[in-house]
Amino acid sequence: MARELSDVLHYFLDEEEPSSAAGCPVIGMPAHPDDELRGAIQEALTTELQQLGREAHGIRPGWSDLAASELPPEPGAPSYTIEGAAPPPLGDQVRRAQERLATTKTAVVLVPLPTDRPWEPEEAFLLDRCWLTSRPSDVGRAEFFELAERILSLRPQASVGITILGVDGIEEARSAFDALSEIFTARFDRTLRSYGLLLDAQDLLGGRLTSGRAATTLRDVAQLLCDDLAPTHPTTPTPPAPERNPRGEARFQ
Amino acid sequence: MEKPASSEMRPALLEADQPLDLLVEGMLGVGASIDWVCRNSEGAVVLVQWAPAGESLVAWAHLTAQLRWVEPRLADWQTLAPERDLDASLAPTAFLVSPEFCPRTRELAGLPDSPISLARWVRLDERGWLLPESVPSTPASTSRPQVAGPPGNARAKTSGRSVVSRPGSHFRTRLRDEDL
Numbered sequence: 001m002a003r004e005l006s007d008v009l010h011y012f013l014d015e016e017e018p019s020s021a022a023g024c025p026v027i028g029m030p031a032h033p034d035d036e037l038r039g040a041i042q043e044a045l046t047t048e049l050q051q052l053g054r055e056a057h058g059i060r061p062g063w064s065d066l067a068a069s070e071l072p073p074e075p076g077a078p079s080y081t082i083e084g085a086a087p088p089p090l091g092d093q094v095r096r097a098q099e100r101l102a103t104t105k106t107a108v109v110l111v112p113l114p115t116d117r118p119w120e121p122e123e124a125f126l127l128d129r130c131w132l133t134s135r136p137s138d139v140g141r142a143e144f145f146e147l148a149e150r151i152l153s154l155r156p157q158a159s160v161g162i163t164i165l166g167v168d169g170i171e172e173a174r175s176a177f178d179a180l181s182e183i184f185t186a187r188f189d190r191t192l193r194s195y196g197l198l199l200d201a202q203d204l205l206g207g208r209l210t211s212g213r214a215a216t217t218l219r220d221v222a223q224l225l226c227d228d229l230a231p232t233h234p235t236t237p238t239p240p241a242p243e244r245n246p247r248g249e250a251r252f253q
Numbered sequence: 254m255e256k257p258a259s260s261e262m263r264p265a266l267l268e269a270d271q272p273l274d275l276l277v278e279g280m281l282g283v284g285a286s287i288d289w290v291c292r293n294s295e296g297a298v299v300l301v302q303w304a305p306a307g308e309s310l311v312a313w314a315h316l317t318a319q320l321r322w323v324e325p326r327l328a329d330w331q332t333l334a335p336e337r338d339l340d341a342s343l344a345p346t347a348f349l350v351s352p353e354f355c356p357r358t359r360e361l362a363g364l365p366d367s368p369i370s371l372a373r374w375v376r377l378d379e380r381g382w383l384l385p386e387s388v389p390s391t392p393a394s395t396s397r398p399q400v401a402g403p404p405g406n407a408r409a410k411t412s413g414r415s416v417v418s419r420p421g422s423h424f425r426t427r428l429r430d431e432d433l
Contacts, residue, residue, distance in 0.1 A: 053328045053341030106331070106342060169433065174424040181423055196426040199433060213433050220428050226342050 023098030024055075024107035025229045028126040030147050033114045038133060040204045041218075046110050048222035054229070055107040059093050091123045108229055115147065119154055127155035131195060131225065135166035136176035144180060145187070152188055160184075161193035161228075163221050165201050173197035193228070196221045254352045256303045257374065259289065261381045262350075266291060266301065269372075269383055273299055273348075276337060283322040285315060296340030298327060303374075304351035309358040316347045316369055350374050354386055362388040 031038035042058065049056035094111050101107035111126055113119065119127070130151050134144040144162070151158050162180065164173040177194050184192040198221060199213040209215040257265075259278045266273040266289070273291035280287045289301040300319055304312030327341035347369045349358070354371055362371045371386035 053331070105335075106340075170426060170428060170430055173426070174422060177424040178422050191423065194423050194425040196428070216432060217428065220426055223427065224425055 023095070024101050024104065024109060025129060026094055026098070026109045026111060026126055027225065028111055028113050028128070028130045028151075030113040030115050030130060030132060030151065032116055033112075034116075037201060037205060039112070041133060041198065041201055042110065042112055044204045044209075044218055045222055045225075048218050049108060049110075049226065051219075052222055052226050053106060054226060055101060055104045057097050057101065057107070057109050059090070059097060059109060059111040089120070089122065091120070091126065094126060115150075119150070121154070124155045127151050127158045130158055130160050132160065132162045133165050133198065133201075134162055134176075134180065136164065136172070136179070137166065140166065141180065141183075145183070148184065148188065152190075159193060160190075161195045161225075163195045164197045167197060168199070170197065195224045254306065254374070254376075256288070256305070257381050262289060262301070265381050265383045270385075273301070282319040284318075287319050287323075292337060292339060295343060296338055297343035298323060298330070298339060298345040300345060300347040302347065302349055304349055304354075306351065306353045307355070309349060309351045309354045309371075310361075312349055312351070313358050313361055313369060316349055320345055320347055320368060344368065346370070348372055350383065359386070359388045362386070 029038075029042050031042070033039075046056045046058040090111065090113070094109055097109045098107075101109070113123075113126060132144060132147060134140045148160055151160060162177065164176045167173045167176055173196070177192075177197075181192045181194070184190070197217055199217045201214060203209055203212060203214040204218070209218075259275065263275045266275055271293055273293055275289055275291050277290040278288065280290050287300050288303045291299045291301055293299050300316060300323065302312050302316050302319075323345050327339065327345065330337070331339045331341045345368070348371075349362075349369055350372050352374050354362075354373070359371065361367065362369060371388060372383040373386050375382050375384055
């Protein structure tokens with residue numbers, strides 16, 4: 001039987017390392033699982049990205065991956081979790097979602113990364129593009145830098161972006177971001193990406209909003225994220241392009 | 254001046270500063286037809302509408318309504334015609350083409366958030382050309398799609414507004430205080 005080069009090529013090439021590079025973009029969103037506000041923000045962001053035409057899929061750790069429109073079961077409803085069975089690893093869930101979305105050009109997978117446990121090396125690819133939120137308080141700043149340290153120690157080439165919470169206007173958010181960005185650059189020698197601000201974030205706890213400051217600013221955040229996502233895949237590699245610091249030096253190289 | 258035929262408009266669109274690929278002509282929009290539906294090099298949908306002399310203001314209103322009608326349908330178009338390579342995440346923009354524009358239309362086109370640009374249609378050497386129409390500028394209008402070519406990539410869904418940044422600051426937002 002005649003064979004072509006593609007039929008035997010795998011004999012000569014290394015096994016492909018599983019990673020997100022071949023799939024749609026993944027946005028890692030580190031947060032404590034008990035943090036209801038951040039959970040609500042992440043869900044609302046998934047929905048907003050869908051509104052902007054992105055095929056956004058939110059992953060729920062321990063669950064099968066769900067679209068944002070699919071809600072968890074009502075309290076008292078039968079659980080889908082098999083007792084005693086360990087939930088599938090987060091990285092596997094994301095890869096399955098990526099496989100399913102392989103032909104969807106506008107797909108993006110959003111994955112909450114639980115901060116109450118160590119992240120496994122196999123999950124490191126989920127950190128390639130991280131989106132965090134932070135408040136301009138001492139506690140908020142400390143929490144942000146602790147997370148940034150964790151992310152960059154496991155994934156030195158990660159792109160870290162942030163949305164400012166707990167402010168009352170654009171100028172206040174700008175000042176808060178600039179302060180964080182300056183320290184971030186000095187400490188990690190890389191650029192912190194800005195994803196705007198989120199006002200009245202607590203309003204998102206009640207479900208999806210269509211008006212008001214929370215809805216307006218969330219839409220802006222989603223649009224900024226959309227802008228940074230590669231328009232197509234799989235022809236475009238997932239990890240964001242190396243950024244340059246204000247001194248113009250290439251990073252991640 | 255008569256409305257140009259699609260066979261005459263197509264090369265003019267292709268030769269614009271930012272070339273536009275004509276996808277559909279005479280598409281039924283909301284309550285009326287959209288003369289030409291195009292795609293720019295980034296995959297954004299650009300509506301092009303002809304306005305007879307003296308009717309540019311009415312055509313502006315028509316285009317505004319059609320833009321609003323088109324936007325939520327982009328994802329469906331993308332699904333139905335993937336070979337067109339449309340990017341539904343990009344907000345649609347529009348181009349109003351006319352042999353002349355009234356002062357009120359030109360004022361509207363000078364608004365900083367306008368997703369509609371103006372182009373004058375002229376016939377030279379037995380063919381049609383699209384020439385950018387200068388509009389009254391405002392200090393805030395620098396971020397809008399320039400009329401020096403067909404509307405480009407307006408990524409902000411709501412306004413076609415660029416990201417506002419400040420020298421020395423990497424903070425990004427498209428919002429202004431008055432939006433909040």
